[in-house]
Amino acid sequence: MFASDTVTRRHFLQRLSAGGALPLMLPLVGCNDSDDNESRADTIASIAAIGPHREGKTTFGAALSRITSMVSQEQQKSFAVLSADDIDAAPEDAVHGMTAGVSWHEFSVPGTRFQFANIPGVNRFYRNHMAGKGFAETGVYVAFQDTSDDQSEKIREHMFNARRQGIEQMLAVVNLRDDQSARASEQAATLEVQLKREAARYGYANMAVYQVNLERAAAAADVESQQQMRQVLANLQLTALVHTMVQRRALPFMLNVFRMRMIDGEPVLLGQVERGSVAVGDSVAFIGRDVAENPLTVRSIEHFNRPVSAAYTGEMIGIGFEQSPVFETAALRSGRRAPGRILAQTGAYSPSSNFVGRLAVPEFSAAHVKLYNNMEVTAHRFGRGVTARVRFESAGRFLTPGATLQTAELMLAEPTVLLPDDSVVLMRGGQLMAEFTATNSAV
DSSP states (O other): OOOTTTSOTTTHHHHHTTTSSOOEEOOSSSSOOOOOHHHHTSEEEEEEEESSTTSSHHHHHHHHHHHHHHHHHHTTOOOOOOOHHHHTOSHHHHHHTSOOSEEEEEEEETTEEEEEEEOOOSGGGHHHHHHHHHTOSEEEEEEEOOSOSOOHHHHHHHHHHHHHTTOOEEEEEEEOOSOOOHHHHHHHHHHHHHHHHHHHHTTOTTOOEEEEOHHHHHHTOOHHHHHHHHHHHHHHHHHHHHTOSHHHHTSOOEEEEEEEEEETTEEEEEEEEEESEEETTOEEEEESSSOOOOOEEEEEEEETTEEESEEETTOEEEEEESSOOGGGHHHHHHTOOOTTOEEEETTTOOOEEEEEEEEEOOTTOOSOEEEOTTEEEEEEETTEEEEEEEEOSSTTEEEOTTOEEEEEEEEEEEEEOOOTTOEEEEEETTEEEEEEEESOOOO
């Protein structure tokens, strides 16, 4: 299926996403080319550089590529370095003269692999912008040091969207200019205060802020910028370690499917491994919807332009099967997308539509929330929305930020799969309301 005479590895994932709202361009260099499963099982950190356009997000990716390559060389490993032009090489980027699509790149240091999403910051590419955030666990807010007195409004917008898309951790980089006068230093300090204040508003308390000249760091032009990027790298490694995927790795395999395509007459899925691991030859099945599906045998797995024998928690993969998923054939051939699919280890998970747990209003919620019996809201999970009805023991109760209401029941309109460590963000009329944590999901 992945032979060069049918689908070249260079264009495999590009073809998977062709024609959709989520253009992907995987790099030919800069990724860990080792097929050794032990090295690929290292801690995986999914990162997205966020912030307004022309602030230095792509340059940050180039600087991260540079410093990870330097650290790897110190450990007798060698990885190619990506420039900003390499990262922003998608056709749509060239047409618009700025980052327009979403590109994924992998950088490695011993013990940690970084899956970096380069996403647009301009509003007219909003869908790609939000899609890139939706597959990252750690955000790096990049803000250019300029003459603006107050950047709070745009910082607030991107922090809110990051929280809404499920980014769990955040750090910030102030992209310094070459000219560092007293006035420039004062501007950088003011911007740092604004970043920390707005981050705390949306639940990113004690966010670390680094001041780096990203252009010089990407070019390895001086020792100071390299040392600053080493500090950023150390923070990212620590964050990946503290919020490691070890617990999720121990759970049965689950893949969040966000793209399905027919390639040379065969169905192929593109998605992110949410839990566990999967190997060629494993038996898997679809869950979470009202369609019975026979087990499928994994025929092939593609990870960053190359076939591999196994995939691990956090990895973006393409997966093919020995059999053809009957339920999806018509939709795949017509090019329609069928969101909401979850692929999992056969017999490991059971779909359900009733959960009893707790309802907690996030600390960063700005308004008091009044909840009523049988109130309909939207539960967002994996970047999708499903209608839900929430029941409570007492009607008309107010929840203040940080409060918790026990014995709440969430009834989803369609069967889905939630685990005890999962959260569902409740929305009403587009307003962030609360976070629901299930406690009795079947495993």
